[in-house]
Amino acid sequence: MTLSPLPIDPFLPAILRALGERGCLVLGAEPGAGKTTRVPRALLDAGMLDAGECWVLEPRRLAARLAAARVAAELGEPLGGAVGYAVRFEQKASRATRVRFVTEGLLLRRLQDDPALRGISTVLLDEFHERHLQTDLAITLLRRLRAGARPDLRLGVMSATLDPGPIAAFLGAPALACAGRQWPVEIRHAQRPDSAPLEEQVASAVDRLYRDGLKGHTLVFLPGAAEIRRCLRSCARAAQAHGLRLLPLHGSLSFEAQQEAVAPSEAFKVILSTNVAESSVTLEGVAAVVDSGLGREAFHSPWSGLPGLRTTRISQARCAQRSGRAGRTGPGLCLRLFTLAEFNARPAFDSPELLRTDLAEPLLALADLGIGPELEWFEAPPAPALEAAGKLLGGLGALEDGRITALGRRMAKLPLHPRLARLVIAGEDLGIPHLARLGATLLETGDLGARQDLGPRGAPQGHALDSDLLARIDQYLEPAGADPAALRQARLAFKALGGGVPEEDEEALLRALVTAYRDRIARVGGNGTCTLVGGGGARLAPRCRVRRAEWILALEADGVGGQVQVQAASRLEPDWLLDAYPDSIRDTEELAFNEGTGRVDLHSRLWFEDLPLMESRRPAPPGHPGAAQVLARAATGAAGLEGLLPRAAFLARLRPDLGIPAEAELREALLTAACEGLASLKELEAADWPGAVRRALGAETARLLDAWAPEWIQIPRRRLRVNYGEGTPWVASRLQDFAGLKKGPAIGGGEVPLVLHLLAPNNRAVQVTTDLAGFWQRVYRELRPGLSRRYPKHHWPEV
Incomplete structure (x- = not known):
């Protein structure tokens, strides 16, 4: 088969020389140059693959299949002979295969099975600029292999839009640039943002192109298969009106369906494609591109641990690559379904997938290869993502202390x-x-x-x-x-x-x-x-x-x-x-006051890590440790306590040497002591307060509290409650109750006379005094006549 000349052809001798003498090369070849098909063919023709295969790594299954089919056809051989392909779930290759187009993940599998890559003499990484996770991993491992067990392994990096400097420095490789073949492409942006559904925008754009007289095929870029299905329905009317064939193109289709989409056709085709058509062999006859500006992007959140795919606005570089598909075989047109202002706001390039995706699979593969954190990456992954991947692998039982387990080896296979x-x-x-x-x-x-x-x-x-x-x-x-x-x-x-x-x-x-x-x-x-x-x-x-x-x-x-x-x-x-994680299950018990029942409950939980699996709540059993403190915090006011606090404060003023705490601390100590062995407010109503004082303050202080700050004092005719406050303690009773007494009662070891409130029959004090003898001698003599007249039924003794 006579080959039509391509821009890469004059550069092939230099490419072969670099690969033969230096063993590695970075090739920057613009779109349409022919690098994907001509470089592997040149290696084959030069006899450089006699000692082993050339594996050409492609970012997508479609690209691998189409490139292999093109090179095989140019050689005049059936696919699977000297040239074949291997993608996930499918391959066409044989013992005679010398050039094998493969998707990137297969190289990692081969490395796990055979770390020396025996039988492979050359690896070419095509479309390196897309920087898939597997691409970064491949270049990192291949460089390591060349520096160790396989210095003879030839390595080439090829890209259409690549700054060759960083990768050439990483590999220690020469860089070579080759111009492509690109016809001019007119780019038209939307005049204003369009809120219509995407499928309606696409149908309108396709109809407009062919109403304006487009002669050729149209390639429509959409983010995913679901959008393609919707656009197949929405474009049906325009296709019928203009005699167009509507064909889907995405990675899930059969090879036959993909071949139908890209095969030559006399009838004009509208190819509705995902990003699989961004970089592959030239699609003949494409005169126009309709670009949604959207694509699917892998992402991973170390915070949530939930990886997935999301629809995003692609970078300016990818927009340019898409538009370039309209200028491979002649002048073309690109309709962008977004405004120029929106285009200018997009990032210049996509970030490498390594920086935004789940790293669990490559981390396990590296562990299976015996490669640890010392690996020198082309661009190091983010530390949080590596940490999240390691944590996931540890949780799955694949790694233990950073080393692969027997279970991990089963998983890695x-x-x-x-x-x-x-x-x-x-x-x-x-x-x-x-x-x-x-x-x-x-x-x-x-x-x-x-x-x-x-x-x-x-x-x-x-x-x-x-x-x-x-x-x-x-x-x-x-x-x-x-x-x-x-x-x-x-x-x-x-x-x-x-x-x-x-x-x-x-x-x-x-x-x-x-x-x-x-x-x-x-x-x-x-x-x-x-x-x-x-x-x-x-x-x-x-x-x-x-x-x-x-x-x-x-x-x-x-x-x-x-x-x-x-x-x-x-x-x-x-x-x-x-059953699955017994070491991650734990029991906890927590005491809590139940406002509804007025008692302390025991709250039991069975936890899986930080999630409570089962919960129960029941009254705390009598004497449960800690119940007293919980009940004490809930019982802010208790009848017995309110009488004790001022008595204790009085004693503290008299005897600072006793170390009686201040009111807040004393309240807590007395309440906790009173609640000992109790679990409800009802039980607290009958608390043993004398016992609480002994437990909280000690036996000697409790004895002095009863003796020096008594709650009650006895006079001949009555038992009186002592009232404590900020001033001197006092008692109150009818004047007649103190008759015959020459001296009022005292507390504080006899050192503090009580203030006496001497009451008339109407319970109002006729005198407040601490000098009872003076009252009888002076004041009472003057008061007695008046009191006798006012209260004649009461006895008013003579003194």
């Missing part, structure tokens, strides 16, 4: 995220290996399409379920209403894990999930609010159908408006945690 690998292993141990593998598959591949039991707003209808995963499994087994592409992807993934007939023990699967989602345990409160283990908050999303469980596992979640929303959940029984 599975081509799954560690969380899902743990689910599979738990399922094997519980006797449901096939059901667990299917569950892991569907958690990885996601929803299978429209749910048949959802209302118009996406809210669940009918009864609540035990698990959204079980509902997904049911749809997999009986796929009515499932999206064909999603179903196909799930079947391929399940087959790659071993397939099989799923067992019917659903509860065993729910129990296995507990081992994989330890960090996503949540308690559901009112209105679907959730409290996650570790203190995070979330809410059940409308689409989540697990509505009646008090305890759940948050299987899938995303952030909406700053709030984590649980999209898929599974019922959890607290007893399962007792």
Whole structure:
């Protein structure tokens, strides 16, 4: 097959020389230069692959398939001969294969199986500028391998929009720049923001392009497969009006469907694509691009532990790369569905995925390879993300003190995220290996399409379920209403894990999930609010159908408006945690005063980490340690106490040597002593206050309190209560009760005469005095006649 010349061709000798002599190269080649297909072919033609294969790492399955098919066709050989590909779930290769286009994750798997990469002589990392997590990991490990066991391994880094300096310095490699072939592309931005649904904006743009006379295919960039499905419906009218073929293009489609989307066509096509078409071999005949400006981005929050995908506005660099797809084979046009001001506000480049995604899987892979934190990365991952990944792996039992465990090695052998690998292993141990593998598959591949039991707003209808995963499994087994592409992807993934007939023990699967989602345990409160283990908050999303469980596992979640929303959940029984994590279960008992019953209750809790699994409340048993202090704090006023405090204060003034505390401290001490052995306010009404004084102040102080500050004193005719306050203590009684006494009573060891309130029959004092003898001799003689006239029925003694 005669090859048409490409801009990369004159540079091929220099590229081969650098790879042959220096062993590494950084190649910056603009879009359309031909680097993806021509560089591997040149290595093959030069005989540089006789000692081992060339692996070309592509960021997407579509790019790997298309590039392999193009190079094989140019060689005039069937795909899978000298040139083949390997992507997850699928490969076309043989013993004769010398150039193998692969997705990045497969290199890591190969390194885990064979750390020396025997049989591979060259690795080319294509589209390095996209900086996927696997890309950063690959370049880091390959550099380490070249510095150690494989100095003969040739390494090339290729990119269309790359600053070669940092990576060239990291590798110690020469850099080479190659111009591309790009026709001019006219870019038109929206005049004003459009609030219409995205599918309506796309349909309007497509109709406008062909009404204006566009001759060629149109490539529409959308964030995901769901948006593509909606746009296929919305663009149907414009397609019929202009004789267009509408074709989807995304990673979940079969290779045949993807080939149909990119194959030459006489009829004009509208290719509705995700970002898989941003970087791959040239799509012939594309004259226009419609760019939504949106893409899916992996993210991970170390705070919540809930990774996922979110729709974001792509960077200016990616917008430029998308628009460039319209100028590969001739002048083109790009319609951006956003304004120029919005474009200018976007970041210049996307941040590397390494800086914003979950690191558990690469961290486990590195541990399996025996590589620790000393690894020198091209760009170091964020410390919080590494810490979160290590914590997750520790919780899953894969790491212990930073070292991989036997369980971790089993997990590392599975081509799954560690969380899902743990689910599979738990399922094997519980006797449901096939059901667990299917569950892991569907958690990885996601929803299978429209749910048949959802209302118009996406809210669940009918009864609540035990698990959204079980509902997904049911749809997999009986796929009515499932999206064909999603179903196909799930079947391929399940087959790659071993397939099989799923067992019917659903509860065993729910129990296995507990081992994989330890960090996503949540308690559901009112209105679907959730409290996650570790203190995070979330809410059940409308689409989540697990509505009646008090305890759940948050299987899938995303952030909406700053709030984590649980999209898929599974019922959890607290007893399962007792079996799965006995070392994380603890009991606590707490005493608390019950305002309603007026007594101290014993509040018992069974905890899983910081979440209370079970709670009970019962009256504290008599004599329970600590109940007295709780009751004392609640009993702010007790009848017996109010009489004791002023007496103790009086004694403290007389005898500072006794060390009687101030009122607040004394109140607490006396109340606590009085409450000893009690648990309710009713019991406190009959408290032993003399005993409380002895316990709080000591026996000698208690004796002096009774002797020097008595509550009562006895006079010949009556027993009188002593009133204590700020001044001198006093007593009150009728004047006649003191008849015959020459001297009033005294307290404080006889040193403090009591103030006497001498009362008339109307209980009003006729005299207040401490000099009783003087009262009888002077005052009473003058008062007696008047008192006798006013109260003739009372006896008024003569003195």
